[in-house]
Amino acid sequence: MQSDSGATESLWMDTVEMASFPPLTDDARAHVCVVGAGIAGMTVAYLLARAGKAVIVIDDGPIGGGETGRTTAHLCNALDDYYSRLAKLFGDQGARYAAESHTAAIQRIEAIVELEDIDCDFERLDGFLFLGDGDKREVLMDELEATHLAGLTDTGLFKRAPIDAFDTGVALRFPRQAQFHVLKYLNGLARAITRDGGRIYCGTKAKNIEDGTPARVTTHDGHTIIAEDIVVATHSPINDWMVMHTKQAAYRTYVVGLRVPIGAIPRMLLWDTSDPYHYASVHQADKADADYEVLIVGGEDHKTGQAQNTDERFTRLEHWVRERFPMAGEVIYRWSGQLLEPVDGLAFIGKNPGADEHIYIVTGDSGNGITHGTIAGILLTDLITGCENPWTDIYDPSRISFRSATGYAQENFNVAEQYASWITPGDVGSADEIPNGSGAVIRRGMRKIAVYRDASGNVSECSAVCTHLYCIVDWNDTEKTWDCPCHGSRFDAYGKVVNGPAITDLEAAAG
Ligand SMILES: Cc1cc2nc3c(=O)[nH]c(=O)nc-3n(C[C@H](O)[C@H](O)[C@H](O)COP(=O)(O)OP(=O)(O)OC[C@H]3O[C@@H](n4cnc5c(N)ncnc54)[C@H](O)[C@@H]3O)c2cc1C
Ligand code: FES
Known part of the structure; x- marks a missing residue:
């Protein structure tokens, strides 16, 4: 499948x-x-169509061509930001709603x-959170208590995860x-949406x-879609210039997929408590006559x-895998993707902040974006x-969490620091x-040029100036893209925008 979000x-x-x-014509x-048309947009469209609404879905690329096609697809109520932290930020009832949703x-x-x-190979399985190097048992004890308070009363501590490959220790x-x-x-959602009268247009970019x-969506080709309500499910909201991008930060995350013998690793989800954490699962190879399964590990x-x-990053991940899964064979997949980490741990799903009455957004997915996207469909x-x-709530x-003020300040200070790139030398002296x-x-005089x-x-x-708020982009050699260090906009090698919040391409290099 062709993806527009990386190589x-x-x-x-x-x-x-x-x-x-x-495309829409x-x-x-x-x-x-x-x-x-990622998990969020397609789930919203599916559930609205089931509720009798006439829906139109547009996407500038193919269905699933954004971060959804790059996920590792753990479906879990074990949350990246831990219930112990969520209870502090949102109170006990808030943590209960997070677990429930x-x-x-x-x-x-x-x-x-x-x-x-x-x-679609849906299967239920258990997940195990185990300690990263140097992490203390108390982390798991605290989380055990917090999950019970949040209503997940069936979590429990085990001496180790039930896996022979390596000793996870307490999990x-x-x-x-x-x-x-x-x-x-x-694909199944697309089939159901169109059956229920919904219309889907790929290769159709929203410009305004x-x-x-x-309400109105104007496309890049000059067509207008008139609707009672608009849902912006573009991962990073392209309708918002500033507010939402100060409440979340863009991160890249990496995945390797290795051949393993069929049945050698029991089906389960694994996560450690390292920061950043590792995440692992096993999947069928989905190739005719494949005599192996695929172990995928991210971090x-x-x-x-x-x-x-x-x-x-891929080399380090592979090293982590080989230390723990000696049966792992050849690396057959390497990919990366983008996460938006909300400063207080939960996604932003609801009415667009400000005076808008008919515009809704979903963003701030974190590593739980498949479930967050599905929650967006319901909510x-x-x-x-x-x-x-x-x-x-x-x-x-629009929520403001004063208890996450430190994280908010740190992320935005980090953004401010990136503007220093305006006065630094170039990465290299010349294109040669x-x-x-x-x-x-x-660097060419006062200007910085992105050369491919x-x-x-x-x-x-x-x-090299990002068209969002004018930070200097950086070359991503894995995905062959220009990535902005401020709010995560990305552009292909020739400057065409592939990820918001920017909506316009990098400008031509003058002279
Ligand atoms: C490596 C990796 C591992 C992950 N693992 C997990 C996991 O195990 N469990 C989990 O729950 N989550 C996980 N996540 C997070 C999850 O995959 C994402 O949060 C989720 O897929 C985001 O879905 P989305 O629909 O919000 O965005 P996307 O899938 O990015 O969809 C947004 C769509 O909007 C389109 N678009 C953008 N701008 C425009 C425009 N101007 N006009 C028209 N269309 C536009 C894009 O083309 C794209 O198709 C992971 C993410 C990554 C990268
Ligand atoms: S300046 Fe905001 S994404 Fe580039």
């Missing part, structure tokens, strides 16, 4: 043919226009798989988690989103646009159809130093 290919992208839909009208999301996916007969078990093939699932009665996260030698359908939902994009298939920023040399040695140049 690498995930296990899911390699093993599915996505349903394709033509005329003006259109619907009850709800959903911008973005993620549990409901897994159940909802399971129910949809069954109802719509989606063949906290989260029962009835799940995994699936996310792109097969999205305007609140009102009715090595760093702030987008703020790390050199991204390829070394936004309720909000749009006028039903009350008890989760509204904890996911409200850039190897084929690579890129680097060079393709595999045949042809050089192309554009301005």
Whole structure:
């Protein structure tokens, strides 16, 4: 499958043919226009269509071509930010709603798989959280207590996870988690959305989103979609210039997939408590006559646009795997993707902050974005159809959490520091130093230029100034993209925008 979000290919992208839909070629009208066809947009569209709404989904690429195609697809109510922290930030009731909503999301996916007969390898399994190097048992004890207070009364401490490959040491078990093939699932949703009268347009980029009665989406090709409500499910909200991007930070995360003998590793989800943490699971190879399974392991996260030698991350991950899973064979997948980490740990799902009445957003996915995206489907359908939902406040994009003020200040101080790149030298002195298939920023007088040399040695140049809020982009050699260290906008090697919040391409390099 072709992805517009990077050069690498995930296990899911390699093993599915996505349903394709033509671009929008005329003006259109619907009850709800959903911008973005990842897990969030497709789940919102599916549930709204089931509720009788006329929906239009547009995406500038293929379905699932954003971060959803790059996930590792653990479906869990074990949350990245830990219930002990969420209880401090949102109170005991807030932590209970977080647990309830993620549990409901897994159940909802399971129910949809069954109802719509989606063949997507959905399976229930247990998850185990174990200690990273040097971490203390108290971390797990605290989390055990916090999960019980949050209503997950079936979690428990085990001496070790039930796996022979290596001794995890003491582990906290989260029962009835799940995994699936996310792109097969999205194909199933697409089939159901169109059956229920929904329309999907790929290759259709939203350029402008305007609140009102009715609200309007204008596409890059000049067409207008008129709708009562608009849902912006573009991962990073492209309708927001500033507010939401101060409440979350963009991180890259890395995954390797290795061959393992069938049945050698029991089916379970594994996470350690390291920071950044490692996450692991086993999946069928999904190739005809494959006599192996695929162990996928992720981690090595760093702030987008703020790390050199991204390829070394894969080497370190492989090393981590080989120390623990001696049966692991050849590395057959390497991919990376982007996460948006909310400063207080929960996604932002609801009405766009400010005066907007008919624009809804979903963002701040963190490493739980598949369940957060599914929660968005449930919650936004309720909000749009006028039903009350008890989760509204904890996911409200307008919320301000004073208890997360330190994290907020740290992330935004880090952003401010990135502007220093305006006065530093270039990565290299001239384009001659850039190897084929690579890129680097060079300084030319007062300007910084993003220079890419393709595999045949042809050089192309554009301005290195991000079109969002003018930070200097950085070359990502793994995905062959220009990544912005401030709020995570990304551009392909020739400067075409692939990830918001920027919505316009890098400018041509003048003179
Ligand atoms: C390596 C990795 C591992 C992960 N592991 C897990 C996990 O185990 N469990 C979990 O729950 N979560 C996980 N996540 C997080 C999860 O995958 C993501 O949060 C989730 O897929 C995001 O879905 P989304 O629909 O919000 O965004 P996306 O899938 O990125 O969809 C947004 C869509 O919007 C489109 N778009 C953007 N701008 C425009 C525009 N202007 N006009 C039209 N369309 C536009 C894009 O093309 C894209 O298709 C992981 C993420 C990564 C990267
Ligand atoms: S993403 Fe905000 S300045 Fe680049």
